[in-house]
Amino acid sequence: MRSASGRVTGQRPWRGWLRALLPKLLNAVLVMWAAATLTFLLLRLVPGDPVLALLGGNAANPTPETIAALRHAYGFDQPLILQYGRFLNELLHGRLGESYAQHVAVIDIIRQQAGATLQLVLAALGVAWVLALVAVPLTVGRRGQGLVSMLEVGLATVPPFWLALILLAVFAFGLHWFPPAGSGSLRALVLPALAMGLPLGGFVSQVTRESFELALAQPFVLSARSRGLAEWRVRLQHVLRHALLPGLSLSGWAVGALVSGAIVVEVIFARQGLGRQLYQAVLLQDLPLACGITLFVAAVYIIANGLVDLLVQWVDPRTAKEST
């Protein structure tokens, strides 16, 4: 509109989407690098001798020669900067070190266990959105909305680990509908997914409800109604798209929160997964594994957020123009 009068100058002729993608990629790489550095510092600056932990702690009573040899092999006797360089180099080659406790490459452990966790996280996200998409468009502005809203607030404040225990008590041990532990079957996925998905669903519903109410009061809704559109159509075709946006942006953060929740839920349900691995690594002070999993989670979080950003831009083309 404005460029016709010559008031806008210096537009770069690159393709729009490429130009928008580049800074995001750069940002992602930067965050990954910073996360890696943080874990490295934590690994090296923590009190306690890593070599001793490698050999099984004080109880193993290693000889000074063994200690020195191992120290040299792992490069712990070198200056910090060189160790850092080696660490980054290993990282770029996809190696995250070796677990102190399991004596297996960290990357292998992650490869084996990540699938179950991702399965759980996606299932929980699905539960949350199903709840929000059903509860919100049906009940906003209608009778009973106060009750449903209170239910959502209640769900949102319930800690996932407590809900897991309750579900376990009632549905696994009480009614025997679902197995109390295990990671193989779909049935074993139900209770853990509900335990994590319902509280998130309550939160997402609340957020979506607020924006749905706001959108419903907008003038374009009046226009849609004035054209003879039925109420359900107005809600689905016009209002929902606007209402989804805050919830979608939230989903990126939600992935991180779900991974957090997965830690406890996997422990409770004795499921395979990175959460339980992280927990055990923390108990045994197995720092390489703990840091490796953390880095992996950070990477997943960044990718998830990137995908969410793209999704939001697709739903609302206006956000493509705004800068962060």
Added chain:
Amino acid sequence: MNTRAWNLMSPQRFRPWQRWQGLRQTPPGTALSGLFLLLILAAAIHPALFTSSDPFAIAPRQAFQAPDFRHWLGTDSSGRDVFARLVYGARQSLVIGVAAMTLAMVIALLLGVTAGLGGRRLDAVVSAGLNVCFAFPPLVLALLMVAAFGTGLLPLIIATGVGASPGYARMVRGQVLGVRQAGYIQAATVLGHAPAGVLLRQVIPNTLRPLVVTLTMGIGQMIVWASALSFLGLGEPPPSPEWGTMLSMGRDFVATAWWLTCMPGLVIVLVALTTTVLGRHLQRKLEGRLA
């Protein structure tokens, strides 16, 4: 001096009668929440008010009693009274919640105000740093810190507080930026006020005001997270009456002694719920002033 003028100039809301009238209009949900939190606070300060039993007293013959008249919420695996343990645990949980939230808020204020007031470059640096922190889910960050520094009450508080601070820092930063660009700050500049004065008298108070809401709701959040960490065995070891520890102690008996997990969890949920309700009420009152 014109006393009539001074009378007119004192804001209405400070007169005691107006305050009492305001309180009477509180909705029932909020009033109940406030009452519950006061009870928790009382239990934390003076537990003996609520129970005469000793939370640590072992009575093996009375283990696993379901809730009844003698033991209102039942007994645990060693015969300890669950209700008494919950009451004594209130102090620990409240301390953890308040301490962790204070820590989180202090860090958040430092980072957020620096980013908001410090100019574009400083803001870019701090924001980039926060972005990195966000890549680590809070519980994971807390776990990492426990792995590095060990278990116990103090690491628990630090881990929870530091883990939550990036989220709050971002909130503070957003608040500061919003206030800085507000019309009344511009108007103050045009009037000729010095920037330092504007900062102290207008920017800071307007920034801090909505944070009271965040603080209230945050205490509940911190208690939930800390109890998650204790539940994993990374907080106070048993037989501490800390609510998360109680949950982990009861976990093995979920099928048989349901009250061991249900009751502590219920209290945690109620604290989280009541702080949220109270926080929302404060938020509505704050917005009502501005609307």
Added chain:
Amino acid sequence: MSGAPLLQIQDLEIGFRRRRTCRQVVHGVNLRLEAGQAAALVGESGSGKSVTARSLVGLAGAGAEVRAATLQAGGRDLQGFREADWRALRGRQIGLVWQDALVSLDPLHTVEHAVGEALRAHRWGTPARRRERVREALRQAGLAEPDRLLQRHPGQLSGGQRQRVLIAAALVLDPPLLIADEPTTALDAHVQLQIIELLQDIVKQGRGLLIISHDLGLVAQLAGQVHVMRHGRVVEQGDRAEVLRQPRHAYTRALLQARPGRLAPSPVVSTTDGPPLLEAEGLVKSYRQADGSRYLALAEAGFRLAEAGALGIIGASGSGKSTLASLLLGLQSPDQGRISFLGQPWIGAGQAEVTERERRPRRRQMAAVYQDPLSSFDPRWTVARILADALAAAEVPGAEHPEQSLELLERVGLPTALLPQLPASLSGGQRQRLAIARALAVRPRLLICDEAVSALDVLVQAQILDLLLDLRRQLGLACVFITHDLRVVQQLCDQVLVMHEGRVVEQGPLAEIFARPRHRHTRELLAAAAGVPEPEGDQDQSSPR
């Protein structure tokens, strides 16, 4: 059916029920509209005109209770209508165009989707026929090349295009009656004229038109019948000629008189010799946008303002006047050019940049009143504190604050009972008066009003403008009025600066600009402002060119 009037309303009453109480918002509206006629509901916000229009299609709102002796559209009784009946009526019998196309069109849907919506809702034709009908409707609404617009979103269209799309969406099923709520607000002057012509054509084609507006000028050009509403009641109704030229009710008279420009500007003698109070030269300002390009907001602006003079800066949105305002207030630095205030540099570019510290001692001599007073007050502060704060800025000792605050309130016509209240609980007019009081507290020599009355109702606007005129006379204040409304300038200023697309297209004394406008844009502005008929005699200008 051809004999039945399009609208027949008798004794319409609308109330809103909330729990036990029912609040009446409309009392006794009577209206009869035939094909080929146009009627108008005139009033300020809160008069009940919009809710009346909405009740004609069953969209009055939640909890609304609509009662009438007669309520018919096209001969059908609307009072027994169920939801399905309303849906059949909307879009097909009655087309609706709501206020402000920017928010009345869904920003996430394309033009094609919006215009075709009524067709789909009423299951009209096949997809191919619908697309063709959409194109036809867009052409009917005056858009010459509809294919280029079909896939665009409202945000990518100009104001005029959006309004036409909204009208097309209402006409797509060819309804015999069209209701338009404020169809020309937020549009530039020449676009307004085009839309008015479009609506006149629609009436000539044999449709009925019901206009809702507060703008008597617009109404005069379109409506044959005029109904003036106030507080939910019709205070005057009748033929256009009668109501506008010989108003019987005091309120109608007040509305007609309240339009700025009705009064002859009283000449305030401004000293033209001696150093100018405010001088701007060669101001250029551009901004860097998110995608790296530069947007030139202001290109070469300059003027000179003498002591006690009044300058009006006129321009539409995007003309650069807001940028100029923020430069005048010293809130930004220009890329080029300079401003000097009271003989000393005020703002400068590059090497000549002036620091805030150099400006601050003189800030007291310049005060500002903004478009949205509420956001210019600290939300925690009472009226008393706001005034005390301004007095403190002027270094008035604390002991004198109460007395001087009372004096300031009196000068702007506010009751002292407002002192302990928060600005949020004041009305729009009261807030603006408070803003003026605060501005006067520092005893400035220059007052800058940035769209100070744009957000106020017509009657309140008139009051504030009168107040400003009085203050100018009493205090010898120099003023700069930044506005988009020529008529405001006409009442208050002796110099005019016309801005368009970032440039100053014309400047000079008021009388000369008005008598001999040179630039095309100035002429368009004058033509739009003059489209108001004179109540006393004179031919009414239905096509003002």
